[in-house]
Amino acid sequence: MIAKQKSISKENLFHPTDSFLVSDTFPTVWCPGCGIGTAVYNFFEACKEKSIDREDLYIISGVGCTGKIPEILCFSSSAETDGHIIEKATRIDENNPDKKIVVFLNNADFLISGGEELKKAKKRELNILIIYINNFIYALSKDRAFPMTPYMRQSTHGNFEIPYNIPYMACSLGASFVARWTPIRAGWMKQSFVESFSVKGLSLIEVISPCLIYDANTGRILDPVERMAFYNDNSEIQFWVPLENLDIRRQKKIIIGKFLDKNRTHDS
Amino acid sequence: MTHKNQQVEIFVLEERCKGCGICVAVCQTEVLELSKEKNSQGYRLPIAINTDRCLNCGLCEMFCPDFAIWVTIKKEDVLG
Numbered sequence: 001m002i003a004k005q006k007s008i009s010k011e012n013l014f015h016p017t018d019s020f021l022v023s024d025t026f027p028t029v030w031c032p033g034c035g036i037g038t039a040v041y042n043f044f045e046a047c048k049e050k051s052i053d054r055e056d057l058y059i060i061s062g063v064g065c066t067g068k069i070p071e072i073l074c075f076s077s078s079a080e081t082d083g084h085i086i087e088k089a090t091r092i093d094e095n096n097p098d099k100k101i102v103v104f105l106n107n108a109d110f111l112i113s114g115g116e117e118l119k120k121a122k123k124r125e126l127n128i129l130i131i132y133i134n135n136f137i138y139a140l141s142k143d144r145a146f147p148m149t150p151y152m153r154q155s156t157h158g159n160f161e162i163p164y165n166i167p168y169m170a171c172s173l174g175a176s177f178v179a180r181w182t183p184i185r186a187g188w189m190k191q192s193f194v195e196s197f198s199v200k201g202l203s204l205i206e207v208i209s210p211c212l213i214y215d216a217n218t219g220r221i222l223d224p225v226e227r228m229a230f231y232n233d234n235s236e237i238q239f240w241v242p243l244e245n246l247d248i249r250r251q252k253k254i255i256i257g258k259f260l261d262k263n264r265t266h267d268s
Numbered sequence: 269m270t271h272k273n274q275q276v277e278i279f280v281l282e283e284r285c286k287g288c289g290i291c292v293a294v295c296q297t298e299v300l301e302l303s304k305e306k307n308s309q310g311y312r313l314p315i316a317i318n319t320d321r322c323l324n325c326g327l328c329e330m331f332c333p334d335f336a337i338w339v340t341i342k343k344e345d346v347l348g
Contacts, residue, residue, distance in 0.1 A: 015281070015335050026281075027309070028334060032288035037333025045330075186330045224288040 017044040020054055022074045029068050033224025035209025036133060038183040040069060043102070043131070046193035058092050058099045060085055062109030064140060066133050069104050082113035086120040086128075093126055100197070102129045107138065111147045111164070122173045122202050129196055130204045132166065135211035150248060167259055168243040170204045177203030178260040180246070183210070184232045185256065192258055199263055208235075208254065275342045276324050278316040284336035287311030291328035291337055297321040300328065 015021070030036055047057065054075035061069045061079050070077040080088050089101050110117060110132055121128055138144055145159040167178045177199045181189040189207065196203040210227040222230065236253040246255055278299070285307070291314050292300045299322045300314045307313055314337065316322070322339065329338045 015338055016329070017335060021335065026284040026335070027286060028284075030333065032286035032311070032334075033290060034333055037335065038331060041332070041335060042330065183331070183333075190330075224290055225293045228290060228293070 017041060017048075020044050020047075020074065021072055025072050028072055030065060031212045033210065033212060033227065034065070035135070035183040035207065035211075036066060036069070038186055039131065039133065039189065039207045039209065040104075042186050042190040043193055046190050046197070049190075049194055050197050052100060052197070056098065056100055058096075058101050059104065060088055060092075060101065061104040062106060062114065064106050064108060066104050066106040066109070082109055083116070085109060085114060086117050086124070086126075089121070089126060089128060090124050093128075100129070101126065102131065105130060105132050107134060107146060107148055118170060118173055118202075118204070122175070126202065127200055128202055129193075130202070132204060132206045133209050134166070134206055135209045135214065137211050137214050139211050139213050148248075163248055165243070165247050166206050167204075167246050170202075171243050171260055174202070175204050175260065176201040176262040177205075178243070179204075179258040180206040180208065180256050182208045182231050182235050182254075182256055184228055184235070185237070188237075195258075195261065195263075199261065201262070208256070276319055276322040276339060277342055278319060278322065278328075278339050279337065280313055280315075281336045282307050282313060284334050285311060285313050286334055286336075287313060288333065289314075290331050290333070294327045294331050296325070296327070297323060 028037065057075060059070060059073060059077040061067050062085055063082055067079040070079050078088065085103060085105070089103060092099065092101060105117065121130065134148060136148055136150060138146060148163045149159045151159065151162055167180060170178050177196045179192040181192065183189065192205060196205060208231065210231055212221060212224065212227065234253055235256050237257050238255050239257045241255055241257065241259060243259055246259070248254055287302065289302055292302055299316055299318060301317050302312045303315045324339055324341060326339060
C-alpha cells in the first residue's frame with residue numbers, strides 16, 4: 001500500500017498538547033526542572049484520553065508559582081486571590097453546570113490564607129478536582145516555616161512541628177478520590193487524573209513536586225536531575241494504605257499511591 | 269512501539285527548552301545528549317545522537333516540564 005508523502009516544514013510543527021496552550025508565552029516562568037509543568041502536561045494528556053475538549057474545562061489557580069499556570073492556557077481560566085478560589089468555582093458551577101472545574105492550589109492557597117478551601121468545597125457539594133502541588137516550601141519567600149515544612153528543617157532554628165496529613169484530612173471531610181504522586185511517577189499520575197474524572201464529588205490529588213529553591217540557604221542547590229533522583233529514592237508506592245499512616249516524617253520514606261476511590265470496592 | 273521499517277523523528281523547540289536535562293536522564297536507550305552549544309537564552313539543548321535506537325516510548329515527552337520535546341513516527345512509514 002502506498003501512503004501519501006507529506007513534507008514536514010517548520011510551520012507544521014506542533015506539540016501534542018498545543019491545542020491547550022498559547023505558544024507566544026513560552027518559555028514559562030518556572031525554574032528548569034520544576035514539577036508543575038509535568039503535572040500540567042499529564043493533566044492535558046488525561047483530558048485527551050477522556051476526550052474532554054478545552055471548551056468543557058475551567059481552570060482556576062491561586063497565587064505564586066502555581067498562579068502562573070493560566071498564563072500559558074488558551075481557554076477559560078483565571079488566577080484568584082488567596083481564599084477566594086472556591087467561591088469563584090461555585091459561581092462558575094452555578095452559571096455553567098456542564099463545565100469541569102479543576103483547581104490548581106499551592107501551599108499558601110491551601111493551608112494559610114485559604115485554609116477553609118477544602119471544607120468549603122465539600123460543604124457546597126461541588127464536582128471539583130483539586131490538584132494540590134506540595135513543594136514543602138514558600139518558594140518565593142524562603143526562610144519561613146509553614147504547616148507542611150518537614151520536622152527540624154528550613155527555618156532559622158529548625159521547625160519543631162509535624163506537617164499535616166493531607167490525605168487523611170481530605171478523607172475525614174468526605175472526599176471521594178484521594179491520591180498522592182510525585183512527578184517521577186508521571187504515568188501513574190496521569191492514570192489517576194483519568195480515574196478522577198469519572199468520580200462524582202470532591203477529589204484531591206496531591207503532587208509532591210521537586211522545588212529547586214529548597215535548601216538554597218545551605219548553599220547546596222542540586223541539579224534538576226539530582227533533585228528528581230532524590231525524590232525517586234525517598235518515595236515508595238503502596239496502594240490502599242490506611243490513611244492514618246500517611247504522615248511525612250523525616251526518617252521514613254514518603255508513601256505515594258492511590259488511597260481512596262468511591263467507585264471501586266476493595267477489601268483492605 | 270516501532271515497527272522494523274519505521275523511522276522515528278525527535279523534535280525540540282528551541283524557544284521553550286530550559287536545558288534541565290531530565291529527558292537525557294530518563295531515556296533508557298541513550299538516544300539524547302546535551303549539546304555543547306547554547307541557545308539564545310544560554311541553555312544547552314538536547315540533541316538526538318542515534319535515532320536508530322529510539323523506541324518511541326514517549327518518556328522524554330511525558331517528563332518534559334516545558335512542553336519542548338516530542339517524538340513521532342515519520343508519516344510515510346505509518347502502517348495501513
